[in-house]
Amino acid sequence: MDLRILHLHPSVLNVAGDAGNVLALQQRARWRGLMVETRRVDPGEPIEPGWADITIIGGGQDVEMRVAAAGLREQADALRSSIEGGAVVFAVCAGLQLLGRVYVPATGEPIDGVSILDLETRGGPTRFMQHAACEVELQRSRAVVVGFENHSGLTELGPGARPFGRVVLGAGNNGRDGTEGARPADGSHVYATYLHGPILPKNPWLADRLLTAALARRHGAVELQPLPDGTETRAHEEALAAARRAKGRLTAIPAARLGRAR
């Protein structure tokens, strides 16, 4: 059995250690004897339609958003058709924002997303930088997922989206309505969250549910062998304890003026 991972925009959306999410999927598949093939596709490069079982989109910085958004818009048709074909997409932070309809920064022109998720994001006055946790229900199972949020965008979900999870600790999508992340209301396998961490290595429950959904596309229902998950569980508990201490900052200094004439 084999797993095909597509790491989308790895050199642009790379700032939060999200390569760890790709590594978690690779290793948890390999440790179970699966063959794993990973492709990295940056903005300006084509996505092979129907190839990937799971596509990972990471978090990035606000100034990289335009590069990533332009690339993603060119790749959107291929991405959309793979989702319709049952493939999984897992997106973090900037990835979540760009899968939505639009990102309106605090200053500058709005950035069009690809409207795969029914959500909109506006740059807010506060940057949420703190440990965070949410409760997630997937495949008739429920767990607390823990990570670190670092965003100033305020996201509102439309009727075509439901939350990825319910906020337990932290701010979630907007610090107001208790929603964390997004997934489509139609039940297709797009999962988007604000939680960095990277979260998959320390939330093995979530990693395995994404793996199961990804493998189902070409291999049908797969029963994953259990893994010991000792270090994963301790890392989860350590992060959750940090989230309960609720340390973190809600400040930011303005970003550089880039792209000016010399």
Next chain:
Amino acid sequence: MPRRRLSLRLALARALGLGAGALSRALGRGGGTAISGLVAQWVDPRLPRRVFSDPRVSVVAVSGSNGKTTTAGLLAGALRSAGRQVAHNSAGSNMVQGIATLALRAIDWSGRPISSTVVAEVDEGALLAMIDELDPLVLVVTNVVRDQLDRYGEIYAIAGALERAAEHQRPGSALVLCADDPLVAQLAPSHPRRRFVGLELAESHDRITSAADSIRCPICRTPLEYRAVYLGHLGDWRCPSCGLARPPLDVAVTRIDDGPGGSVIDLRVAPDRDLTVRIPQRGLHIGYDAALAVAAAAELGIDPGVATTAMADVRPAWGRLEQFEAAGRTVLLAFAKNPMSYRTVLPVLESQPAPVELLVAHSSSVVDGEDFGWLWDVEFDRLAPRLIRATVSGDRAAEIANRLAYADWPADRVRVVPDVIDGFSRALAATPAGGTLVVISGYSPLRSIVEHAQRHGWTRHFWEA
């Protein structure tokens, strides 16, 4: 007599500040590098501004993400050997209070300057707030990498703050910039005197990875092309789209030989003048630090030949690949706070002649941050073959252990000991006599280990470094 009252206040601020620092050390609460400044500023909030604006004092500020402490140390050494009286926050206390402490160390009891030159290492996030009171004659910027993103939000937020600080000018002032970092090379293009340093080596010493920090053109966002990559995203870069390129170098490193005793570095300081520097410190990054220090010293009128001679005696700052003997073992301390600093220390560990015992320690704190996601961008898999056993410590020990598990480090060779001193002691005990224990650690755990080592007489006080 307003003037006399002012200097009385300055003298009182100095006396109480230094007293608070001495009390802090006497009580075993550390070096007093921050408390002195805090107390002094409470007595006289304008103390730093008044000291730094004294016409008898020249201020050099050293900022950026990595390399501040080492660059400032080399520069202070060079200035002292040129006969300057130097005040320098050598322990790396580089926030507002640490800079105030530095100011009061630069004056005597009557408020008169006893130092002609102040070398101020300044936190890159705090620089902008302090730039007016520092009013530096020379501002050195080392590099901008992802660091403390849970504090500053984004790399570009730091770059933006440095940009505005770099635009601060006074008559005759200069910027000394690392040209190999595209974001730094682009700082304050309208500044009348920008001096550039970088590496001019024939071959790459690193490769661009997906996790690299700034590999797009700072102007047009096109991916950069590199003739050579030296360290992380630092290298000889150009933009294939808009033509922006690394500026010509005023001080170029043309050779670095790294060995157990330190580094031998060739510097081209003028088109027809090359100098060889020997520095008892290791790693490719020492080339950058030395070149920045030589260029900054030159802006203060110190000949590069004088500056480089002094560097032969500049030992590593505390914990910066600092080595000491403990109970018949060699301990190598490697400070690492972000993926870039890991990239600087991994080659040194890879060059160890035999596999080593390793301690990796990270803890959450104000200075170390809360978000350790960057550990997943560190190439720990490179170290696995060089390892006898790893002990992981600090209050993020579980995160480190999980990271190492995903780098395929065998579970039976990774031991979790959350208490840092306990972890250090057990790792030291497990090191065979005559062997080497390598410690890679963030700021807070490293400071605990250095204090522990000092209590045993193995190394210096960190505030004496």
